[in-house]
Amino acid sequence: MDPAILSFDEFLATQSYHLPVGDFLINLIIAGLLAFLLSYTYVHYGTALSNRKMFARNFVLMAMTTMFIITVVKSSLALSLGLVGALSIVRFRTAIKEPEELAYLFLTIAIGLGLGADQRVITTIAILVIIGLIIIRKKYIHTPKYDQNLHLTIASYSPDKIALGQIVSVLDKHCSTVNLKRFDESGEVLEATFFVKxxxxxxxxxxxxxLNSLSKSVKITFLDSQGTY
Structure with a gap:
């Protein structure tokens, strides 16, 4: 056998790291606690329009799973190389509608990565600091005493379905700020979500x-942008 191949096989066989079971359990518990704290922060201090409680339920499972995968993979270089091939056939899809959701997913994965690498102190400090900044920004920077900013959802159904241009024309008359956040349309239904002031x-x-005068099929929902959870 080629000596180069033999030496590479020996390298793969000797590159291993075994984390004690006690340390693994401690890291797993810390990952769950930090992910739970992050999910609580997202539910009560996030601004996403989607159902934040349902979305946040995935944080603990995702953080602990990521931590478990990283712990196993780092124990062997061969497993690390195998993970690249395994992930190439796994496709993960999720309905990410707002950038904030993606930011919290990255934070959740970061918890798993940090604790999977056995970096407890750095990971804990980083997550606590980030959560503290989120709370401070929400309470003291971007929350005015009197806020009339609303999420407005308008749905219209066939056969009296109205056009998006008609909706925008009405909003421009009465709103000082109009931002389109989401727009879905099919043959039967039109649904648009705006951030209005x-x-x-x-x-x-x-x-x-x-809006009601435009069509009898219009359904209107006003939602406080600060209390969606």
């Missing part, structure tokens, strides 16, 4: 009345 509650009432 009103100067008074009369503008809210006028907007609702004018």
């Amino acid at each position: 009103f100067n008074s509650f009369n503008d809210v009432e006028n907007t609702k009345n004018e």
Whole structure:
């Protein structure tokens, strides 16, 4: 056998690391606690429009699974190389509608990576600092005392389905700020979500009345942007 091949096989066989079971369990518990704390932060201080409680339920499982995979993989270079091939046939898809959801997923994975690499102190400090900054920003920087910013969801159904242009025209009349956040349309249903700002509650009432006058099939939902969870 080629000496180069033999030496490489010996290298793979000798490159191993065995984490004690006690340390593994400690890292697993810390990963679960940090992920739970992150999910609590996301539910109560996040701004995503989607159901944050349902989305946050995945954090603990994802962090602990990532930590387990990294712990096993780092025990052998051969396993590390095998993981590359395994991941090439695994396709993970999830409905990520807002950048904030992706940011929290990266934080969850970072918990698993850090503790899988047995970096308890650095991982714990980093996550706690990040969570602290999220809470401070939410409470003291971007939350005015009186906020009339709302998420407005409008759904219209056939045969009286209205066009997106008609909706925007109405909103422009009564809203000081109009931002389209999501738009879905099929042959039967049109659904649009906007981030809007009103100067008074009369503008809210006028907007609702004018949208209802466009079609009998319109369904309107106003949602406080600070309380979606």
